[in-house]
Amino acid sequence: MSIKLADYLFTRLRQLGIRSIFGVPGDYNLHLLDFVQPSGLAWVGTCNELNAAYAADGYARTNGLSALITTFGVGELSAINGVAGAYAEKAPIIHIVGTPARATQDSRALVHHTLADGEFRRFADMASHVTVAQVDLKDPRLVPDQIDWVLREALIHNRPVYLEVPDDMVDVLVDASNLPSVICIPLAPVTGHEPVLLGRILERIYAATRPLILVDGESRCMDILGDIDRLVKTTDWPTWTTIFGKSLVNEQLPNVYGVYAGSLGDPQWKDYFDSADLIINMGPHYSDTNSQNFTTIPNPAVTITLANTYIQIDNDVYRDTHPSSILPQILRNIDSSRIPRVTGPAKSVKEVNQLKPSDSITQNDFYRIVNSLIREDDLVLTETGTAAHGGRNMVLPQNTRLFGPATWLSIGYMLPATLGATLAQRERTNNPESRAILFIGDGSLQMTVQEISTMIRENLNVVIIVINNEGYTIERAIHGRKQSYNDIAPWRHAQALGFFGADDKPARQNYFSAWTWGELDAALRDKRIQNGTGLRIIEVFMGREDVQGALLRLMEKQIADEY
Amino acid sequence: MSIKLADYLFTRLRQLGIRSIFGVPGDYNLHLLDFVQPSGLAWVGTCNELNAAYAADGYARTNGLSALITTFGVGELSAINGVAGAYAEKAPIIHIVGTPARATQDSRALVHHTLADGEFRRFADMASHVTVAQVDLKDPRLVPDQIDWVLREALIHNRPVYLEVPDDMVDVLVDASNLPSVICIPLAPVTGHEPVLLGRILERIYAATRPLILVDGESRCMDILGDIDRLVKTTDWPTWTTIFGKSLVNEQLPNVYGVYAGSLGDPQWKDYFDSADLIINMGPHYSDTNSQNFTTIPNPAVTITLANTYIQIDNDVYRDTHPSSILPQILRNIDSSRIPRVTGPAKSVKEVNQLKPSDSITQNDFYRIVNSLIREDDLVLTETGTAAHGGRNMVLPQNTRLFGPATWLSIGYMLPATLGATLAQRERTNNPESRAILFIGDGSLQMTVQEISTMIRENLNVVIIVINNEGYTIERAIHGRKQSYNDIAPWRHAQALGFFGADDKPARQNYFSAWTWGELDAALRDKRIQNGTGLRIIEVFMGREDVQGALLRLMEKQIADEY
Numbered sequence A, B: 001m002s003i004k005l006a007d008y009l010f011t012r013l014r015q016l017g018i019r020s021i022f023g024v025p026g027d028y029n030l031h032l033l034d035f036v037q038p039s040g041l042a043w044v045g046t047c048n049e050l051n052a053a054y055a056a057d058g059y060a061r062t063n064g065l066s067a068l069i070t071t072f073g074v075g076e077l078s079a080i081n082g083v084a085g086a087y088a089e090k091a092p093i094i095h096i097v098g099t100p101a102r103a104t105q106d107s108r109a110l111v112h113h114t115l116a117d118g119e120f121r122r123f124a125d126m127a128s129h130v131t132v133a134q135v136d137l138k139d140p141r142l143v144p145d146q147i148d149w150v151l152r153e154a155l156i157h158n159r160p161v162y163l164e165v166p167d168d169m170v171d172v173l174v175d176a177s178n179l180p181s182v183i184c185i186p187l188a189p190v191t192g193h194e195p196v197l198l199g200r201i202l203e204r205i206y207a208a209t210r211p212l213i214l215v216d217g218e219s220r221c222m223d224i225l226g227d228i229d230r231l232v233k234t235t236d237w238p239t240w241t242t243i244f245g246k247s248l249v250n251e252q253l254p255n256v257y258g259v260y261a262g263s264l265g266d267p268q269w270k271d272y273f274d275s276a277d278l279i280i281n282m283g284p285h286y287s288d289t290n291s292q293n294f295t296t297i298p299n300p301a302v303t304i305t306l307a308n309t310y311i312q313i314d315n316d317v318y319r320d321t322h323p324s325s326i327l328p329q330i331l332r333n334i335d336s337s338r339i340p341r342v343t344g345p346a347k348s349v350k351e352v353n354q355l356k357p358s359d360s361i362t363q364n365d366f367y368r369i370v371n372s373l374i375r376e377d378d379l380v381l382t383e384t385g386t387a388a389h390g391g392r393n394m395v396l397p398q399n400t401r402l403f404g405p406a407t408w409l410s411i412g413y414m415l416p417a418t419l420g421a422t423l424a425q426r427e428r429t430n431n432p433e434s435r436a437i438l439f440i441g442d443g444s445l446q447m448t449v450q451e452i453s454t455m456i457r458e459n460l461n462v463v464i465i466v467i468n469n470e471g472y473t474i475e476r477a478i479h480g481r482k483q484s485y486n487d488i489a490p491w492r493h494a495q496a497l498g499f500f501g502a503d504d505k506p507a508r509q510n511y512f513s514a515w516t517w518g519e520l521d522a523a524l525r526d527k528r529i530q531n532g533t534g535l536r537i538i539e540v541f542m543g544r545e546d547v548q549g550a551l552l553r554l555m556e557k558q559i560a561d562e563y
Helices: A005-015 A049-063 A074-089 A102-106 A122-127 A143-157 A194-207 A217-221 A225-235 A267-274 A323-333 A363-373 A386-391 A414-429 A442-448 A451-457 A473-478 A493-499 A504-509 A517-525 A550-562 B005-015 B049-063 B074-088 B102-106 B122-127 B143-157 B194-207 B217-221 B225-235 B267-274 B323-333 B363-373 B386-391 B414-429 B442-448 B451-457 B473-478 B493-499 B504-509 B517-525 B527-531 B550-562
Strands: A002-004 A020-023 A042-045 A066-071 A093-099 A134-136 A161-166 A173-175 A211-215 A239-241 A256-259 A278-282 A303-306 A310-313 A316-319 A379-382 A401-403 A436-441 A462-468 A511-514 A535-541 B002-004 B020-023 B042-045 B066-071 B093-099 B134-136 B161-166 B173-175 B211-215 B239-241 B256-259 B278-282 B303-306 B310-313 B316-319 B379-382 B401-403 B436-441 B462-468 B511-514 B535-541
Touching (some): A002 A005, A005 A161, A049 A093, A049 A401, A049 A451, A134 A143, A143 A161, A194 A323, A225 A323, A303 A323, A363 A517, A379 A386, A386 A473, A401 A414, A414 A436, A442 A462, A473 A550, A493 B493, B002 B005, B122 B134, B134 B143, B303 B323, B386 B473, B386 B550, B451 B535, B493 B511
Parallel strands (some): A020 A066, A093 A161, A379 A401, A436 A462, B020 B042, B134 B161, B211 B239, B211 B278
16 A cells, blocks of 8 residues: 655654644645645744744644744754754754755755755754754665654654655655554663662662752653652652753652752852752753752762663663662562651742732732732743753742743744744643743843734644743853843833734733732732733833842852942 | 953944844843944844844845854844845844853853753854854954954955954953954955956857847845846947846846846747847856746856856856956957947837726736836835735836845845835935835735834835735645645734824824725825825735736646646
8 A cells, every 4th residue: 555755744744743834835845735735734834934943842842742844944943943942952843845856866966955056964963953854765676664764763762853855756656565564662671780780779869868859850751750640649759850841740740949059049058958868869950050050950879860761879880770660570579668768858949929910010929929910730841041040949830831941042932932832831731721820031032922812823722931031041140140132122012912913802802911019919919810812912111130049149249240 | 452352343334335234122232232322333223032033134135244143052043044035045143142251151050041951052053054154253352353354254245244342341341453354355465367358258248139138136246236236238239137137237228128037937038048148147046936937047158157255257157256357448448440240139018907997906017007106216115925926017116125035035125124124215315205015915014024223213204015916826826726834814904003102193194905906096196105204005906816927827737627
């Protein structure tokens, strides 16, 4: 039995749970796009390709996998920064590029969307730096296995892959006989060391006197979140996350503390960490920004690390045993009566300032106040900048997923990512009331603002909280506090909804602004914010140099250095 | 004598005529940005990095050279599609990337804006595909020569170059002794064949019976535009341009015909071309889109080609003799009395439809009507799509430069390019009344719309003519006439100026819309359009499938194939 290449590809994507594809049409991909909707997939055209990649990233983090279609050269290069971010922070995007017909490429014709030098391999070469596998679908005999291989690579590594589809290959027939077996991650054979490892882990658990659990961000895509939840509940041990790991455990559990911040955070927490004799460390991701400048990486001498491709206990590394295999075994074999009962440090109680309704809104108290808006099943997205720093301290209801920046930190990412994540959430839960709350600074908003129109077109329920502090305040904290390069052109956010195509009445009624706590309170209580639908904006004005936490220390250092 | 690295670099850029630098701040480039304004350069922060690259491209095409500063990883990859376009179509951008400090890179630390794998060379490797030279400024002893070398490469090739400045190198001292000699393109030694070549060219000129001159787009950066003008006037021979060459000769001269379109254009012109016995072909650029699908490339047997790196006469190629050297010699040595006087074909007279004021606006007549708006010294920019196709047929006043797409054809390019080009024009002419007119479709506008705010902030005089045909009409012509993937979300362009920060009154008064010829006429006559300043928008509504010329043939073919 045979099938057209495009039908084969899109059938595979459907089988893997993809419902929508993001991208931008271009003349080398138009024939391919003809096959999207007939195969039961929705086409979500975005305003530009970088935004499409960001949206696909958000979709992949929520759905487990996503697809992006761009055109050769211009389209794929516009998207490449978004693909790189998905590589850095593990979001598997299937990046499909419509390329010139094989005859055109073979003849080295000087066609448009090339550098007019007859060279067609440059862009694939560039993509190879930010994708884990690449295929160029040029021979029908190879196509089914190429597609299956590259999709499996994406699933295994949770990172983007790159497929080139020459324009004349779209409707060639390929063998369909692979299709009945759905692609999945093959199980690794059980290695001989697995029983030994299991025994060592259990022994360490039973012997612990000051244990803790640390959940890092790569856990998200290791298929272990359910088991982590069970481990946290079964042991009742003090549990923290990293910045990247936030929201991957239920923050409502009494033994879950929040984000561990090393010497920048609660000193009692740090004491507990420093004197721990067992740290169960899952999904590690050791970038400077995720590890508070490398200070929260657990001491290997007391740590059991469950990483995607290895398990480390003390200084012994076991390869080819996967956490998704060993963690269920731990839970099955553990003798609950032998789990040490421990008391963790006190939970941080932050001194709460009394806020007058007429006072200006400040970073220091803002996230605590706005925390009340978040309810179960919400998606919360906090863009790089003061929003991400503030979001770390919010306490989330259960089943609330938060996406914040970990390592790539490309500003502008979070708004299109919200588009993708919210769409995936709606599809996944089949709940038209699925909702997202995006916290974003005015500088970041300018980068990718046009996707507000795509959110409106897709009828997504999103509350955008725009923090207007007249520019790149996080950079003012780092360097150039008074430098004009950290300023931006002022916009009238009140007009955003109307400009981007919302109907007249919602465009007027769904915008709120707040300079004071009183105004913020009124906006948060408004029924359109609490129970409304569609896109809503709350613009919150804060000081140009208003920062808190670690950023405040940077700002203070800078001010001190000025004298 | 020594000088800080950043001061050395920016001094060199100033010496080469750069007055403004485009870019976006990021934590790896903030120290570098501290040096921009003190060195007498203006910092033009754009809303995102791709837009900064596009703006730098427009600036380079007007000014001859431009500079772009981005941050490591996220910033440079966002910009890379714009840099690639500048490579393809020859605009020399000095792309300066602020990178992590040397110690950070040497230690392979897993810092943010990397893929968290300790590899710092990926992005430079990617950049090497779209730049002609790359330097990493890591050793103060090498820095001055590295900078001078890379700048000379940009000048010679008229293409982008790539400089990495580690954060800790910004203020190290480097030797300043090169600075008094300004960087220039070295003269090539006169080769032995030059007198022979000159003789052959003159002989061919004197012997011609059906000669013509063809000016292609790479002439722009070959330092020969003055000599081309003299040649066109001296010979009085029939002269055409390619699409890319448009506006590089004075279209008001009686012997200048316009854009040669081969079999898609005037048949008499084609007859003349086909029977020509001498074609003087300057600045060739043979992409499919610039050569009407390779049909307008002159027959080499009758052609003298003056390219940037060679001169070809019949089938003999002379290397290392440059048009900027041989063309002045031709003009100096030519015996005017021996230049054949020839009569070219008739100029095309397009049948002019009578337009009723109440009729809808159509592509077919639109560009002829709006042509009246353009005046001497204007910049005219026509974005990829129907705008570029229409713009080819406009007749420009002298000293009017038009930028249209040639080969890269990245939609979204032209709006930020207008920002860069208009700024360069204002600086170059020192004329605050410098003005640009941008023709852009609604689909392209969505890609990079936020730079409207930068134009407003920079007080640039720009008239944006938005062609609203509800999506990607050029792609509807190519394929997918009725497919929804060629649609876009509808925006309210009337609110653009207000949203992007124009003062209230101009925001209301500087927007015009036209569905009919009568409304268009009124907008074009309005004193705010004719003599106003700042940013103005005319939104022109046209049919979703309304195309003309070559696009109309594509659309008609598609319709025919549907039956």
